[in-house]
Amino acid sequence: MTTAVSPAEVAFDPAAPWRRARSVALRPEPFGALVYHFGNRKLSFLKSKTLVAVVEALADHPSASATLVACGVTQAQRPAYEKALADLARSQMIERRTDA
Amino acid sequence: MTALLPPRPTTPAERPVGGRLVDQFEYGLDAPICLTWELTYACNLACAHCLSSSGRRDPNELSTAEAEAVIDELQRMQVFYVNVGGGEPTVRPDFWHLLDYAIGQDVGVKFSTNGIKLDKARAAQLARTDYVDVQISLDGATAEVNDRVRGTGSYATAMRALENLAEAGMKDFKVSVVVTRENAGQLDQFKALTDSFGAQLRITRLRPSGRGADVWDELHPTMAQQRELYTWLLANGDGVLTGDSFFHLSAFGEALPGLNLCGAGRVVCLIDPVGDVYACPFAIHENFLAGNVRDEGGFQRVWQSSELFADLRNPQTGGACTKCAHFDACRGGCMAAKFFTGLPLDGPDPECVQGYGESALAARDLELVTPRSHIDHSHSGPVRGQPTLLGIPSIPAKICDESPLAGIDLR
Numbered sequence: 001m002t003t004a005v006s007p008a009e010v011a012f013d014p015a016a017p018w019r020r021a022r023s024v025a026l027r028p029e030p031f032g033a034l035v036y037h038f039g040n041r042k043l044s045f046l047k048s049k050t051l052v053a054v055v056e057a058l059a060d061h062p063s064a065s066a067t068l069v070a071c072g073v074t075q076a077q078r079p080a081y082e083k084a085l086a087d088l089a090r091s092q093m094i095e096r097r098t099d100a
Numbered sequence: 101m102t103a104l105l106p107p108r109p110t111t112p113a114e115r116p117v118g119g120r121l122v123d124q125f126e127y128g129l130d131a132p133i134c135l136t137w138e139l140t141y142a143c144n145l146a147c148a149h150c151l152s153s154s155g156r157r158d159p160n161e162l163s164t165a166e167a168e169a170v171i172d173e174l175q176r177m178q179v180f181y182v183n184v185g186g187g188e189p190t191v192r193p194d195f196w197h198l199l200d201y202a203i204g205q206d207v208g209v210k211f212s213t214n215g216i217k218l219d220k221a222r223a224a225q226l227a228r229t230d231y232v233d234v235q236i237s238l239d240g241a242t243a244e245v246n247d248r249v250r251g252t253g254s255y256a257t258a259m260r261a262l263e264n265l266a267e268a269g270m271k272d273f274k275v276s277v278v279v280t281r282e283n284a285g286q287l288d289q290f291k292a293l294t295d296s297f298g299a300q301l302r303i304t305r306l307r308p309s310g311r312g313a314d315v316w317d318e319l320h321p322t323m324a325q326q327r328e329l330y331t332w333l334l335a336n337g338d339g340v341l342t343g344d345s346f347f348h349l350s351a352f353g354e355a356l357p358g359l360n361l362c363g364a365g366r367v368v369c370l371i372d373p374v375g376d377v378y379a380c381p382f383a384i385h386e387n388f389l390a391g392n393v394r395d396e397g398g399f400q401r402v403w404q405s406s407e408l409f410a411d412l413r414n415p416q417t418g419g420a421c422t423k424c425a426h427f428d429a430c431r432g433g434c435m436a437a438k439f440f441t442g443l444p445l446d447g448p449d450p451e452c453v454q455g456y457g458e459s460a461l462a463a464r465d466l467e468l469v470t471p472r473s474h475i476d477h478s479h480s481g482p483v484r485g486q487p488t489l490l491g492i493p494s495i496p497a498k499i500c501d502e503s504p505l506a507g508i509d510l511r
Contacts, residue, residue, distance in 0.1 A: 027131065027178040030115055031124040034133065036180040038231075041208065043133065043180070045121055 012086035017097040019059035128413035131177040141477035153310040155479035181208035190217035215261025223264035241289035252485030302341035351426035365412035382436035419446025442470035
């Protein structure tokens with residue numbers, strides 16, 4: 001891995017530990033949440049309350065996969081949630097933890 | 101007050117679970133995504149199409165302390181940024197203080213200005229400040245086209261401000277254009293001009309709001325120009341900001357980049373200089389007044405509990421447009437555009453690209469008096485360099501520019 005890789009290019013690895021990015025705020029909404037990144041000023045939306053719970057719980061689990069299990073995401077729903085998390089990783093709304 | 105809104109179910113419809121974001125937005129949010137806040141009605145210019153009929157300061161405008169309280173509230177509600185405008189916001193003596201205060205409270209500011217106060221020092225200050233965006237208003241890619249609407253000298257003022265921002269190394273500043281019949285052919289020129297400053301182009305729709313009502317017939321783009329604009333946006337739209345301005349053009353076929361929904365009272369609103377909260381910046385009229393930030397419960401109560409906003413968050417169920425094949429694309433268009441041209445709110449937008457707007461306008465009762473806002477802060481006397489669009493002779497910048505004897509009463 002070269003040092004020139006920016007966080008945006010880091011591929012999403014469900015086995016890795018993640019968290020909501022430190023410069024990101026979540027605002028609860030009836031359908032889920034609005035996500036705002038104070039650094040790049042990007043706005044995004046979490047379209048389900050379970051996804052909100054997942055993003056908030058990422059930091060408490062050893063991996064994204066473990067978080068999905070803990071939040072009750074079924075096997076059938078997993079691909080959709082992993083894709084949503086990959087999108088959030090690409091837009092820097094969630095970031096890799098280095099503690100594990 | 102809400103009798104004029106299109107037919108909606110008497111009991112509020114239940115918000116769907118999941119589905120498209122645009123459908124969720126229709127039911128409103130707990131706080132606006134962003135809102136427009138006009139800090140003052142005072143303005144050094146007298147643009148012919150001013151949507152807020154600005155000119156003179158209102159003696160009842162929010163004080164510095166009251167404005168700070170609004171910012172505190174926006175922070176609590178997690179409104180992450182506001183669009184600040186006016187009038188000309190920078191003529192408020194506490195403008196720079198309020199800008200810093202908002203940023204300090206995590207409320208980002210994007211402000212619109214004609215550039216009058218953006219000298220080199222202010223440009224450098226802005227370039228150093230994170231979390232602030234500047235939009236310079238320009239309604240012609242040439243001085244000739246711009247100044248006819250915005251007033252003599254306003255093009256030069258905007259260019260000086262743009263040069264100062266570029267020279268100071270400001271990033272991501274915007275050139276903000278209202279598309280008119282007179283500048284619709286200049287889109288490529290606007291893009292080139294904007295690019296030359298390293299800025300970004302933002303284009304919005306002319307509304308018949310404020311003094312815009314007086315010039316709308318003359319200035320709103322023709323159907324052919326709307327078609328060209330649509331084609332241009334499809335080709336260039338990703339690099340150009342439009343907000344929710346042109347969703348009515350989606351009925352030409354493809355959805356345009358940006359929000360294809362009327363956000364009024366659902367995801368956006370306006371706080372005017374005296375603290376009145378309207379459904380949108382183009383709807384300064386008592387019919388669209390939801391409350392005042394000075395009322396008990398402040399802005400949050402107005403946003404979350406006003407009867408008007410609750411009504412707007414109840415999706416439209418009846419009316420001519422809901423039966424149209426394009427309703428899902430354009431959603432009936434702009435509420436303010438219909439209202440101020442005297443059209444019913446559940447019918448077509450006056451600029452409906454399927455042509456229903458033209459026939460609706462033609463079918464208006466000849467006796468019809470279009471609604472007018474009672475809020476008017478227009479300058480009461482002549483303004484230096486005022487726009488020539490209305491056929492009013494402009495006041496020469498110096499009286500002697502025209503004739504040494506001009507304006508002198510020799511009796």
